[in-house]
Amino acid sequence: MSTVWLQVGQCGNQIAQELWHTLGLVDGSCRKIDRNPFCSRDGKLSAVCVDSESKVIKKMQKQMKKGLFRESNLIVGKQGRGKNWACGYNKPLNSEESLLYKTMERLRKEVELRDCYSGTVLFHSLSGGTGAGLGSHLCEEIRDEYPLGQILSVAVAPYQTGECPLQHYNILLCLSWLQRYTDGIFLFYNDDVLRRALASMGKKNIRVLSQVSLLSMNTYIADCVAGLLFPVSNFEPTRGQVFWDSMVSSVTHFLDPESSTGSPHYSTSLLSVARSNHCSLIQPQSSAMKKLQRAYGCVSWNPFPLSLWTASCDMRDPTGQRHSLTVCANHSSIVDLLKHTLEKAQKMYSAKAYIHWYRQYGCGEGDFEQAFDTLSSVEAEYCSAGE
Incomplete structure (x- = not known):
């Protein structure tokens, strides 16, 4: 609570x-x-x-x-x-x-x-x-x-x-x-x-x-x-055969391997949450987790890019039969959104399009300039992190 x-x-x-x-x-x-x-x-x-x-x-x-x-x-x-x-x-x-x-x-x-x-x-x-x-x-x-x-x-x-x-x-x-x-x-x-x-x-x-x-x-x-x-509590793995490799393939199916400019996407870190009453094959060094790291393009400079949380039960499945794999990644695909937003917003701002709609509610040039600087800095940091 x-x-x-x-x-x-x-x-x-x-x-x-x-x-x-x-x-x-x-x-x-x-x-x-x-x-x-x-x-x-x-x-x-x-x-x-x-x-x-x-x-x-x-x-x-x-x-x-x-x-x-x-x-x-x-x-x-x-x-x-x-x-x-x-x-x-x-x-x-x-x-x-x-x-x-x-x-x-x-x-x-x-x-x-x-x-x-x-x-x-x-x-x-x-x-x-x-x-x-x-x-x-x-x-x-x-x-x-x-x-x-x-x-x-x-x-x-x-x-x-x-x-x-x-x-x-x-x-x-x-x-x-x-x-x-x-x-x-x-x-x-x-x-x-x-x-x-x-x-x-x-x-x-x-x-x-x-x-x-x-x-x-x-x-x-x-x-x-x-x-x-939903909270997890680590537990001792039990015997069983759960096809985590298949689940990893499903999770990574929609990942774009590269950006709109052709640069390979990468991840600086991953959080993987596995929920099942059988997690024996989902250890950090398992083939499934190694496959997950490769698919997300984990950077070489981070020696421990993966955090793995496991739980023996799922609140969404009181029968205990369901197993799920959820992945959260600090992924460079954010750069595409940042580039697109900065480009479109900058063109509109340079043309002073709709600026008066914001100015009438107290949003001035300083707010826009600070926002442009902040997002440009984030974009630059993501670009340099993959080098």
């Missing part, structure tokens, strides 16, 4: 909702509430849900098990943020009615309920006004208020082809804030999630992409988050 879960904007609330479904908290299939790291002692989720519009949260209320949330932790604004980072970040600040104030107050109360507060997990989008703008400001406020707590962002990047004319500015500004104020980012790309959700449906024809629902994509992301964040 050391973590607070913060759901911000439409995307963040929908993904978190699927996470609670995946973990069996909504339908009651999770029976060990007193030991559940996602809930307080009274059985209510340690989550604060905020959005500038009521549609998603009202829908979530109807679908959620009655009493799962504290009613006071469902925070709704009266007006959207126009898919504008500056509007979400700055509007309004000095009012007890502001979403920022209300959210920080509810987060404070949740922190006070913790036995030992260790940090906050934030679910949000990089492109929406609320998810990106308010999400950025919340990270800044949480870091200032609770400097010793960890902040983990579960962020979703929009389709590269474009969802909104402001998305490149929003991504630029949001990522720069996350770089400054968070301790880690689980980054998902809508394009990549769409391909993987399609594969999970057993379909390979690109023409049926339109058949992949938003729910399927959110479920995929929630499943990945559950695979990483």
